[in-house]
Amino acid sequence: MSELSPLQLELKHLGLSDKESAVYLAALELGPSSVQDISHKSKVNRATTYVMIEALSARGLMSTFTKGKKRFYSAESPERLVSIIDHEMKALDEKLSELHKVIPMLNAMYNAEGIKPQVRYLEGMEGIETVRQIFERLDGDYVQIFPVLAVMQSEEYIHGRDEHVKKMRHQHATKGLTVKKLVASDDPEPANLIDVGEGEIRILPTNKFPIHAEISVRGSHVFLFSYKTTPMAAIMISHEVADAVRVLFELAWNGAQSYPSKQGH
Secondary structure (H helix, E strand, C coil), X not given: CCCCCHHHHHHHHCCCCHHHHHXXXXXXXXXXXCHHHHHHHHCCCHHHHXXXXXXXXXXXXXXXXXXXXXXXXXXXXXXXXHHHHHHHHHXXXXXXXXXXXXXXXXXXXXXXXXXXXXXXXXXXXXXXXXXXXXXXXXXXXXXXXXXXXXHHCCHHHHCCHHHHHHHHHHHHHHHCCCEEEEEEECCCCHHHCCCCCCCEEEEEECXXXXXXXXXXXXXXXXXXXXXXXXXXXXXXXXXXXXXXXXXXXXXXXXXXXXXXXXXXX
């Protein structure tokens, strides 16, 4: 084919191939025409012209009709190009919106197997929900430190937590997880606690241990929810750090008061 005309270049920028733009412009100029005429005008061989017409028709840029025994092909109005681009822009906006939803999760999981510890901070309710989803997707047992009063006073963290507890309860029942929870509470009676989910519970008196953050360890992930600032969660991904936090947890666990599991509560 010869050098592209300015109009062909513009159509190429809009996503049409060289031959698609040549066939479309030829059909646009000729009006309803046979494949032979469009092929001659566009300087695209006849067999390829058929293929280009099919491609253009699929995009709503050409149509066909039969008159007598002869088939004619016609270019749709150039305004159709506007609606196609508009549709593509809306589709891209939807993809961008979906991407924004998963970016926090992707960032939190970025280089999870790297040598250096990876730390991710996520803010707002969407960030909190993202961290919970990452926690739910991990495998294996886990330990938690859970500050009851801080949770009860934080509407942001209560939001969506029941569903999270429900999902973890299902994992506990179906996978036989071992779960230990150190619950910071002024009230030593476990019956008075809010539902903290499944697992064995031991109490940390808040007058001795004024804890205002929830800490969970699962696999190589250490999760932190802050309750005294704006809604914020953090994830540190490191086998070494996770193992160290588990050791500290066990030290606290061995010195805390034991209570039965909250199952069925």
